[in-house]
Amino acid sequence: xxxxxxxxxxxxxxxxxxxxxxxxxxxxxxxxxxxxxxxxxxxxxxxxxxxxxxxxxxxxxxxxxxxxxxxxxxxxxxxxxxxxxxxxxxxxxxxxxxxxxxxxxxxxxxxxxxxxxxxxxxxxxxxxxxxxxxxxxxxxxxxxxxxxxxxxxxxxxxxxxxxxxxxxxxxxxxxxxxxxxxxxxxxxxxxxxxxxxxxxxxxxxxxxxxxxxxxxxxxxxxxxxxxxxxxxxxxxxxxxxxxxxxxxxxxxxxxxxxxxxxxxxxxxxxxxxxxxxxxxxxxxxxxxxxxxxxxxxxxxxxxxxxxxxxxxxxxxxxxxxxxxxxxxxxxx
Amino acid sequence: xxxxxxxxxxxxxxxxxxxxxxxxxxxxxxxxxxxxxxxxxxxxxxxxxxxxxxxxxxxxxxxxxxxxxxxxxxxxxxxxxxxxxxxxxxxxxxxxxxxxxxxxxxxxxxxxxxxxxxxxxxxxxxxxxxxxxxxxxxxxxxxxxxxxxxxxxxxxxxxxxxxxxxxxxxxxxxxxxxxxxxxxxxxxxxxxxxxxxxxxxxxxxxxxxxxxxxxxxxxxxxxxxxxxxxxxxxxxxxxxxxxxxxxxxxxxxxxxxxxxxxxxxxxxxxxxxxxxxxxxxxxxxxxxxxxxxxxxxxxxxxxxxxxxxxxxxxxxxxxxxxxxxxxxxxxxxxxxxxxxxxxxxxxxxxxxxxxxxxxxxxx
Numbered sequence: 001x002x003x004x005x006x007x008x009x010x011x012x013x014x015x016x017x018x019x020x021x022x023x024x025x026x027x028x029x030x031x032x033x034x035x036x037x038x039x040x041x042x043x044x045x046x047x048x049x050x051x052x053x054x055x056x057x058x059x060x061x062x063x064x065x066x067x068x069x070x071x072x073x074x075x076x077x078x079x080x081x082x083x084x085x086x087x088x089x090x091x092x093x094x095x096x097x098x099x100x101x102x103x104x105x106x107x108x109x110x111x112x113x114x115x116x117x118x119x120x121x122x123x124x125x126x127x128x129x130x131x132x133x134x135x136x137x138x139x140x141x142x143x144x145x146x147x148x149x150x151x152x153x154x155x156x157x158x159x160x161x162x163x164x165x166x167x168x169x170x171x172x173x174x175x176x177x178x179x180x181x182x183x184x185x186x187x188x189x190x191x192x193x194x195x196x197x198x199x200x201x202x203x204x205x206x207x208x209x210x211x212x213x214x215x216x217x218x219x220x221x222x223x224x225x226x227x228x229x230x231x232x233x234x235x236x237x238x239x240x241x242x243x244x245x246x247x248x249x250x251x252x253x254x255x256x257x258x259x260x261x262x263x264x265x266x267x268x269x270x271x272x273x274x275x276x277x278x279x280x281x282x283x284x285x286x287x288x289x290x291x292x293x294x295x296x297x298x299x300x301x302x303x304x305x306x307x308x309x310x311x312x313x314x315x316x317x318x319x320x321x322x323x324x325x326x327x328x329x330x331x332x
Numbered sequence: 333x334x335x336x337x338x339x340x341x342x343x344x345x346x347x348x349x350x351x352x353x354x355x356x357x358x359x360x361x362x363x364x365x366x367x368x369x370x371x372x373x374x375x376x377x378x379x380x381x382x383x384x385x386x387x388x389x390x391x392x393x394x395x396x397x398x399x400x401x402x403x404x405x406x407x408x409x410x411x412x413x414x415x416x417x418x419x420x421x422x423x424x425x426x427x428x429x430x431x432x433x434x435x436x437x438x439x440x441x442x443x444x445x446x447x448x449x450x451x452x453x454x455x456x457x458x459x460x461x462x463x464x465x466x467x468x469x470x471x472x473x474x475x476x477x478x479x480x481x482x483x484x485x486x487x488x489x490x491x492x493x494x495x496x497x498x499x500x501x502x503x504x505x506x507x508x509x510x511x512x513x514x515x516x517x518x519x520x521x522x523x524x525x526x527x528x529x530x531x532x533x534x535x536x537x538x539x540x541x542x543x544x545x546x547x548x549x550x551x552x553x554x555x556x557x558x559x560x561x562x563x564x565x566x567x568x569x570x571x572x573x574x575x576x577x578x579x580x581x582x583x584x585x586x587x588x589x590x591x592x593x594x595x596x597x598x599x600x601x602x603x604x605x606x607x608x609x610x611x612x613x614x615x616x617x618x619x620x621x622x623x624x625x626x627x628x629x630x631x632x633x634x635x636x637x638x639x640x641x642x643x644x645x646x647x648x649x650x651x652x653x654x655x656x657x658x659x660x661x662x663x664x665x666x667x668x669x670x671x672x673x674x675x676x677x678x679x680x681x682x683x684x685x686x687x688x689x690x691x692x693x694x695x
Contacts, residue, residue, distance in 0.1 A: 050452070050453075050454075053454060054454050054457035054458065056457055150335060153335075154337070157359075220450070220452060227450060228344055229344045229448055229680055230345065230676065230677050232343060232344060296452055299451075299521070300449050300450050300521055300524045300527060301449065301451075301523075301677075302450075302523055303526075303677045304677065305359060305675060
């Protein structure tokens with residue numbers, strides 16, 4: 001544990017379990033702050049980058065370079081009235097978005113951000129992360145179904161179809177990664193990438209994983225669930241004011257989560273010269289997020305039936321080939 | 333199980349206030365009913381209460397993406413009723429302006445089309461920026477940016493400004509360069525071609541039976557363009573080629589419009605080369621004391637969205653009755669048939685490829 005994170009427990013003179021609990025709490029708060037900072041910066045950066053691609057200026061008025069624009073938006077959204085539709089199942093409709101955000105933060109919490117921050121490093125971290133991650137579409141399904149809106153219901157159905165289409169190839173790639181690294185702990189996998197990153201050792205696996213992650217974190221061209229020009233906002237159609245703010249945070253938090261996973265599994269995690277490991281990991285995640293942003297500005301959305309075919313006819317064979325090649329070349 | 337969903341009248345992809353009631357079985361569209369009339373302003377009736385030259389502003393607001401075309405179609409109808417010949421230079425200038433307007437209109441369509449298949453506003457913003465350069469040209473020529481009202485009986489409100497020729501050529505070569513970029517950007521994207529090819533097929537027979545016109549008709553393999561088959565102004569002197577595709581799907585409609593833009597660029601260039609010197613001014617509005625020679629007049633024009641037919645019963649001071657066959661109203665009727673059996677997401681690709689303007693549909 002980094003000394004600065006155990007300041008509280010040492011100040012309180014705690015030892016044993018109590019110290020662990022306090023340290024974990026402090027770490028959880030630090031991770032949450034990190035996620036919110038990332039969300040804020042990326043919310044701004046995405047607007048600016050896409051504006052540049054589209055030959056616009058993006059936000060300019062609020063703050064220097066429009067840096068305060070997102071703050072203004074959040075304040076506006078929080079000040080608005082929250083309306084839950086009459087026909088909505090209140091429990092499903094109101095509990096799902098906070099649950100998803102909490103789940104995302106928890107998942108980032110499970111990811112070791114530096115070799116010294118592996119207190120939460122679970123032995124089967126890789127499996128835990130992806131099992132929890134595959135709950136997301138189901139929660140979205142619950143939300144869409146509970147909001148009592150037909151567009152949201154269609155979005156909910158699409159959510160399940162998406163889950164079917166990319167989850168199996170994703171699992172095969174994870175199996176290959178685990179086999180190659182000889183470990184299911186995320187820190188162990190980073191250690192296993194010492195001379196060569198996994199992106200070099202299994203490029204096919206990386207491509208499949210990247211595409212599946214795009215779908216997992218719901219970025220274009222796989223933002224089929226909230227296809228704004230077909231389903232208005234998909235499962236977010238009836239979500240208003242404070243919950244929509246959470247949904248925006250959720251969007252970028254998931255992007256951070258996806259980028260962190262890609263960076264850890266394929267780009268050597270925190271390994272890198274000169275800079276501290278924590279900075280390296282964030283830098284890699286930042287570059288990957290930036291790439292995902294550019295994809296958003298340039299790609300055309302995929303159709304849902306096409307995604308199913310794409311997943312089963314292309315991604316699945318590729319992931320199987322990747323698994324077999326990995327076994328034949330590196331493990332046997 | 334068939335679900336009925338109500339799309340619109342306020343929806344991101346219905347280009348205005350179109351309401352679509354779609355019956356959806358799973359993800360397949362079983363039936364689709366367009367409901368119109370949310371933008372009905374009674375223009376045809378309004379026209380009857382005003383003098384001839386007070387009407388162009390109303391006509392322009394029918395199609396707010398290509399106002400000049402409607403302006404011209406109406407003024408030409410009045411000219412025909414009064415038996416006035418358009419001045420030689422004015423004919424050339426009108427041709428140039430109409431074709432520039434067509435390019436501007438198609439550029440807007442290209443952007444919204446890309447949006448409808450799920451592009452995140454990138455092509456939309458690019459085409460809007462390019463379209464603005466044409467709008468600036470039209471502003472130079474007419475004095476207004478959006479609603480020009482620069483047609484007068486027998487000519488125009490003013491001649492082309494000095495230096496228009498060079499600036500127009502500059503803009504045209506710029507647009508031509510950009511067009512290649514858009515084609516590269518979109519057609520090399522397998523996701524885009526996949527969303528467009530084989531979607532919303534309208535067969536040759538059904539296209540004729542439904543009476544669709546314009547790029548939608550030509551994409552179904554029928555070689556008909558008013559500019560070629562019933563030429564007006566100087567189109568027959570410019571070697572105009574009709575652009576036809578035979579597939580009848582969204583991609584064919586996309587391609588026809590892209591080719592039409594290229595053709596329009598060529599037409600404007602040719603017209604700028606050959607334009608004669610002379611006088612292009614029309615009659616001042618206040619001096620007109622119309623004495624309609626022809627009681628009943630029909631006039632057809634190729635607007636950017638299809639064929640417009642103006643039917644006017646003339647009176648001494650004002651139209652007794654004006655009936656407009658608006659292209660998009662007829663084209664919209666094909667939407668129901670084209671989207672039957674397609675996927676939910678394709679409804680918007682198809683309605684986007686029809687290039688609907690609700691002001692024109694509802695009148």
